[in-house]
Amino acid sequence: MSFxxxxxxxxxxxxxxxxxxxxxxxxxxxxxxxxxxxxxSVCRLSGVKVLQVIAVCYxxxxxxxxxxxxxxxxxxxxxxxxxxxxNPFVAAVAACSINSGAYVSEIFRAGIQSVDKGQxxxxxxxxxxxxxxxxxxxxxxxxxxxxPPLGNEFISMTKETSLVSVIGFEELTRRGQLIIAKTYGxxxxxxxxxxxxxxxxxxxxxxxxxxxxxFATDDRN
Numbered sequence: 159m160s161f162x163x164x165x166x167x168x169x170x171x172x173x174x175x176x177x178x179x180x181x182x183x184x185x186x187x188x189x190x191x192x193x194x195x196x197x198x199s200v201c202r203l204s205g206v207k208v209l210q211v212i213a214v215c216y217x218x219x220x221x222x223x224x225x226x227x228x229x230x231x232x233x234x235x236x237x238x239x240x241x242x243x244x245n246p247f248v249a250a251v252a253a254c255s256i257n258s259g260a261y262v263s264e265i266f267r268a269g270i271q272s273v274d275k276g277q278x279x280x281x282x283x284x285x286x287x288x289x290x291x292x293x294x295x296x297x298x299x300x301x302x303x304x305x306p307p308l309g310n311e312f313i314s315m316t317k318e319t320s321l322v323s324v325i326g327f328e329e330l331t332r333r334g335q336l337i338i339a340k341t342y343g344x345x346x347x348x349x350x351x352x353x354x355x356x357x358x359x360x361x362x363x364x365x366x367x368x369x370x371x372x373f374a375t376d377d378r379n
Contacts, residue, residue, distance in 0.1 A: 165343045166350050173347075176333030177354050183247075183329060184316045187254030188262075191311070194255065195262025200292060202267060213263070220260035226321050229253040233325045250322035250329075258315050265307045269300035302373050309366030313359045330354060 198216060201209035220228070233249040244252075273296050281291030323332035334351040338344050 162343055162346050165341055165346045169337045169341070169343075169347060169350065172333050172337060173330060173350060173354060176328060176330035177358065180316065180319050180329040181358065183250055183254060183319050183322070184312065186251050187258050187319070188308075188312050188315055190251070190255035191258025191262045191315075192308075194259025195264075195266055196297075198259060198263035199266035199270060202263070203270060204288070217260045217263050220257055221264075225253065225257045225318055226324065228257055229321060229325060246322070246325050246327040249325060250319070250327045253322070254315060254319060257318075258311060261311055261314075262308065265304050265311065266300065268307075269304035270296055272303050273299045305366060305369050305373065309362060309369075312366075313362050316358055316362065317355060 198213045202213035202217075204210065229249065232253050233244055233246065237243050270292075277295050277299065278288075278291055281295040282288070286294065319329055320331035322329060323335060326332065328336070330351060334347050338347050341347070
């Protein structure tokens with residue numbers, strides 16, 4: 159079997175464009191997931207029973223079901239309920255964000271619980287409310303602890319966005335499928351797709367390592 163370098167070269171612009179879409183949807187999903195996760199983790203630790211139950215149900219349901227099923231529910235099942243078709247991009251972002259939020263919630267919960275309990279007591283003794291203490295005292299300390307796992311979530315979501323190709327959303331994996339359907343160059347294209355994913359994930363890993371170094375440097379100073 160001959161290896162067709164020209165096929166890779168000719169397909170690279172389309173694949174890189176797909177990689178750009180992958181990065182875009184990952185950034186949006188993890189950004190929204192960051193917000194969902196932070197809110198959920200605070201609700202879970204708030205001591206308010208109703209908020210705790212809602213937060214626990216959300217986390218358990220999302221973490222206990224495959225992301226592929228969640229994509230199908232949002233893109234195929236939800237339109238049957240609301241009576242309106244959902245744009246593939248919107249469906250992809252929604253599914254990835256909701257999924258990421260559940261995992262980010264657990265990351266933040268672990269980070270918050272890693273902060274010494276005396277910090278909360280100290281904040282309350284200074285007259286701060288529970289929420290003010292959480293915002294100004296606990297969360298800044300917890301954030302330093304959650305950078306590595308948040309980086310891992312970003313890497314995982316970068317790869318898991320490939321699942322949205324099943325609804326026809328043209329990210330990197332879908333672009334690869336379309337090119338293969340026309341050229342039949344499965345080996346060359348999938349190898350290139352894998353290489354692009356590898357470059358993206360390694361770049362994110364290096365960025366996370368840099369952020370860890372910066373925070374460690376700031377702490378020493």
